[in-house]
Every structure is written in structure tokens, then in C-alpha cells.
Amino acid sequence: MTGGATGIGAATSKKLHEEGCKLLVTSRRQDVGDAFVAQFGDDAIFVSADMADIDSLQKAADAAVKKWGRLDLLFNSAGASANGALLADDPEKIVQSNEAWEYVLKVNLGGSYHASRIAARYMVKNEPEGYYGERGAIILVASMAADKVFTPYTPEDLPMMGGEFAWSYSASKGGILSLSRDLAVNLGQYGIRVNTIKPGLVVTDIALKYDDHHTFGDALFCPRQIFPRIEGAQPEHVASLAVEMFKNTYINRTAFAVDAGVVG
Numbered sequence: 472m473t474g475g476a477t478g479i480g481a482a483t484s485k486k487l488h489e490e491g492c493k494l495l496v497t498s499r500r501q502d503v504g505d506a507f508v509a510q511f512g513d514d515a516i517f518v519s520a521d522m523a524d525i526d527s528l529q530k531a532a533d534a535a536v537k538k539w540g541r542l543d544l545l546f547n548s549a550g551a552s553a554n555g556a557l558l559a560d561d562p563e564k565i566v567q568s569n570e571a572w573e574y575v576l577k578v579n580l581g582g583s584y585h586a587s588r589i590a591a592r593y594m595v596k597n598e599p600e601g602y603y604g605e606r607g608a609i610i611l612v613a614s615m616a617a618d619k620v621f622t623p624y625t626p627e628d629l630p631m632m633g634g635e636f637a638w639s640y641s642a643s644k645g646g647i648l649s650l651s652r653d654l655a656v657n658l659g660q661y662g663i664r665v666n667t668i669k670p671g672l673v674v675t676d677i678a679l680k681y682d683d684h685h686t687f688g689d690a691l692f693c694p695r696q697i698f699p700r701i702e703g704a705q706p707e708h709v710a711s712l713a714v715e716m717f718k719n720t721y722i723n724r725t726a727f728a729v730d731a732g733v734v735g
Contacts, residue, residue: 472484472487472494472495472496472497472545472546472548473497473520473522473528473531473545473546473547473548473549473582473586474497474498474522474547474548474549474550475494475495475496475497475498475507475546475548476496476497476498476500476503476504476506476507476508476517477498477503477507477675477676478548478673478675478676478706479548479612479670479673479675479706479709479710480496480498480546480548480549481507481706482705482706482707482709482710483546483548483706483709483710483713483714484496484507484515485710486707486710486711486713486714487544487546487713487714487717488511488514488515490714490718492543492544493514493515493538493539494508494511494514494515494516495515495516495518495531495532495534495535495542496508496515496516496517496518497517497518497519497520497527497528497531497549498517498519498520498549499519499520499521500519501517501519504517504518504519505517516534516535516538518530518531518534522549522550522551522577522578522579522581522582522583522585522586523574523577523578523581523582525585525589528582528585528586528589529589532589532590532593536593541593541596541597542590542593542594542597542607543594543597543607543608544607544608544609544610544717545586545587545590545607545608545609545610546610546612546713546717547582547583547586547587547609547610547611547612548612549578549582550578550579550582550612550643551574551575551578551579552575552639552640553570553571553574553575553639553640571639572638572639574639575639575640575642575643576639576642576643576646578643579640579643579644579646579647580643580646580647580650583611583647583650584650587609587611587650587654587665590607590609591607591609591654591658591661591663593607594606594607594661594663595607595661595663599662601720602720603662603720603721604662605662605663605664605720606661606662606663607662607663607664608663608664608665608666608716608717609651609654609658609663609664609665609666610665610666610667610668610713610716610717611647611650611651611665611666611667611668612647612667612668612670612709613644613645613647613648613651613667613668613669613726614640614641614644614669614670615669615670615671615672615728615730615733615735616640616641616644616645617641617644617645617647617648617669617726618645618648618669619733619734619735620641620735644669647667648667648669648726651665651666651667651724651726652665652724655723655724656724659723659724664720664722664723664724665723665724666716666722666723666724666725666726666727667725667726667727668709668712668713668716668726668727668728668729669726669727669728669729669730670704670709670728670729670730671696671703671704671728671729671730671731671733672702672703672704672730673703673704673705673706673708673709673729674702674703674704674705674706675706695733695734695735696730696731696732696733696734697731697732697733697734698731698732699731700731701731704729704730704731708729709729712727712729
């Protein structure tokens with residue numbers, strides 16, 4: 472469970488535990504992770520890991536297998552975004568833009584690949600279970616930005632809706648969709664399913680840091696939602712779908728949106 476101590480990851484961790492799962496939770500913040508897993512007692516462990524650091528991802532997977540002897544599920548919810556103008560006249564901004572591009576792609580797309588690769592390496596060792604002989608399942612978290620484009624209402628909205636925010640984030644999340652499809656094809660022969668969830672705006676601490684009064688969601692996203700038109704989904708809306716996708720062994724190589732039908 473990457474990014475499993477906060478937001479969507481935390482909600483999914485709780486629901487999976489309710490289903491009887493034992494949890495490996497990763498996050499970059501040791502204090503937050505330790506406090507989160509304490510509620511699960513011996514059913515959960517926390518390992519500090521960074522999606523941009525392959526060695527730390529390997530260390531986390533090793534810890535889970537050492538404690539429980541196997542790894543069955545991966546929910547990859549950790550991610551990043553970074554501001555940076557795609558086209559800039561200022562040389563300093565151009566350098567910052569290049570750094571932002573490399574960082575977001577490395578964390579979101581590269582991290583998703585390496586987390587999946589590491590998890591699958593352990594999953595293939597599992598004994599086949601159930602009617603279909605499943606050995607494991609992976610869910611990657613993309614975004615509605617993976618295949619939707621939003622135009623700003625005003626120039627003031629541009630940093631969040633256009634070039635200064637979406638270009639690296641959207642590219643990385645779009646890459647996750649393609650990565651998930653190809654992983655599913657390649658890992659299917661081993662009894663491992665791979666799927667993707669595309670959340671819309673979700674009311675988490677990360678979203679609220681932009682505007683703690685929810686006007687970011689109210690003003691920019693809700694008019695584009697078909698129904699319900701509210702400030703955004705709760706993390707539990709995504710978590711409940713993730714649990715069903717893990718449990719339903721006939722769901723494979725697909726992506727589900729959790730965005731109230733947002734049009735973009």
C-alpha cells in the first residue's frame with residue numbers, strides 16, 4: 472500500500488483491513504506512518520519509502536514478505552505533482568520546469584512501474600488460489616487528468632487547470648493507463664491482474680492545501696460533474712471500488728473513473 476497512510480491510501484488500507492487483509496503501508500513520513508498503522512496492531516507494518524527511490528520500494532516489499540511470507544495485493548496510491556511552466560521566457564523557470572517534469576514522471580510513472588515490478592516478483596511465487604488460479608492483483612491510481620482536458624475559466628485559474636500544473640501530472644497519469652494495460656497483458660500468464668482507478672477531485676489534505684474552503688472544487692470541477700455536483704469525492708468512494716476490484720477476479724486490464732461523470 473504505497474501512500475497508504477493518508478488520503479485515498481489510508482481509506483483503502485482501512486477497508487482492506489476490514490476484509491481481513493494484513494497491511495504493509497508506505498509513506499515518506501515516518502511519524503505519520505507509525506501513527507497510522509498503530510490502530511491495526513500486529514496486522515500492519517509501516518516502512519518509510521519514496522516512490523522515486525527504487526531501493527526503498529524493494530525494502531518495503533521485503534519487509535512484508537519477511538513478516539507474512541507473501542505479498543498478494545498492491546494498491547499504488549502514492550504520487551506527486553509540481554508546478555512549472557511548459558513554455559517560459561525566464562531561463563530560471565525553464566530549469567525549474569525541466570526539474571519538475573523529471574520529478575513527477577519519476578515518482579508517478581516510474582514509481583508505479585517499479586512498485587508493480589517488485590510486487591509481481593513476489594506474487595508469481597504464490598500458490599494459485601481459487602477457481603481461476605489467481606496469484607495476485609495490482610491497482611494503480613491514475614487520475615481524471617489522464618484522459619480529460621480542462622480549460623481554465625479565468626487566467627487566475629491557469630496554474631491549477633493548465634500549463635503550470637497539469638502538463639507533467641497529466642502526462643504521468645496518462646502513462647499509468649498505458650502501463651497498467653501492458654502490465655495486465657504481461658502478468659496475466661502468471662495469474663496476476665492489473666487495473667487502474669481514475670479519481671476525480673477527492674477531498675484530501677493534498678487537495679485542500681490549495682484552498683481549505685473547497686472553493687477550488689466548487690468553482691472549477693463541480694459544474695463539470697454530471698451528478699452528484701458536490702465539492703468532491705470522499706476517499707472512501709475510491710477505497711470501496713478498490714476493494715471490489717481486488718475481490719472480483721474477473722476484473723482485469725481496465726480503468727474505472729470515480730469522478731461523478733465529470734466532463735472535460
